[in-house]
Amino acid sequence: MKGKRRSSLACPARRQTLTLPSFLRLSSFLRPPSFLRRQEPRLSKGFRGLRLLTEGTTRIWKTTSLGPCLRRGDGQRGRGDEREGRVCTFWGALTTVCVLVFLISALPAHAVTCEVPGNRPTFSQAVRDPNCDTINLGAGTFVGPVTIERDLTINGAGFGETVVDGQGQGTAITVEAGSVTLNDITVANGNGSFGGGIFNGDEATLRLNRVALRDNVASIIGGGLDNRGNAILTDVVVADNASQFGGGISTSGTLRMTGVTLQGNEAGTAGGGLRVRSGTARLLNVTVYGNTAVPSDFAGEGGGVYVQEGLLKLSHVTLSGNLAKLGGGVFVKVCDPGEGCEQGVVEVNGSILAHN
Secondary structure, eight states, X not given: XXXXXXXXXXXXXXXXXXXXXXXXXXXXXXXXXXXXXXXSXXXXXXXXXXXXXXXXXXXXXXXXXXXXXXXXXXXXTTSSOTTTTOOOOHHHHHHHHHHHHHHHXXXXXXXXXXXXXXXXXXXXHHHHOTTEEEEEEOSEEEEOOEEEOSOEEEEOSOTTTEEEEOTTSSOSEEEEEEEEEEESOEEEOOEEEEOSSEEEEEEEEEEEESOEEESOEEEEEOSSEEESSEEEEESOEEESOEEEEOSSEEESSEEEEESOEEESOEEEEEOSSEEEOSSXXXXXXOEEESXXXXXXXXXXXXXXXXXXXXXXEEESOEEESOEESBOSSEEEOOOOGGGTOOOOEEEEESOEEEOO
């Protein structure tokens, strides 16, 4: 009949309505997100609890009942069914809003590349910032020590240009967990008990590319590097470091070295260049030169390499000019079964051991 507006969608005959005070009506404070605004007054099944009607410049949220039905109204209060304009599916609307809030809050933090100097004033601040997944260091000296417990990549301007300086105040870089990559930097002047330059924990993976470890000291293990986890070194120079065990590097995890030079390192007891405490060490195209295990009251073993337990694989490795009381080039400890140890093993392929 003319003069009457009819609903385009019939609703159940019996339904309950909920009338809210004006200050709780969603129409007073909610504006639908842009992706819910449609040219046609229809909503997908997931949003049938909400209705957006437009008349002129006025937008009104409308529903008619607690059920899933919607009605077309004339968009004006005081006309048509008095239920028009009421927020009758309050809980459906509230659920929709909560879902949107949850989806937004669940988005991961935005990872950024941090520049030092630049958008981060200091190296240590950038390391502590969880949003920095990559840190770019310019040329210059950056103060340590720092501790890393997450995935992180640190890029320098070159190992002759960018220096992380431990200032003799502890291990220059401590990696407790995560996967950490260092590119094109020098780590120097660290002084710790375990790992003067770098300590790599048993839950961590460390990758060094075009890195120099120089002039670091460890009072016990690993002057340049103490590796307990997984370490991969490519085109690295380990020089002029000192420790009681493993003047250059000590490893008890998994170690892979390619194109590495161990030179001028010193051990007070064993392993001037490298000490294999346990685990596996694979050396490819590595030079071990001019390292010493200084004679002491106890030993002075393995000027170049000392193998206590585990497996050492040498492929195209040159060991020369190394000095020790016992085993100038390589020393392999004989395991006493009564000590509960495992005999260390060395495999050699295409390598040179000379003038040690």
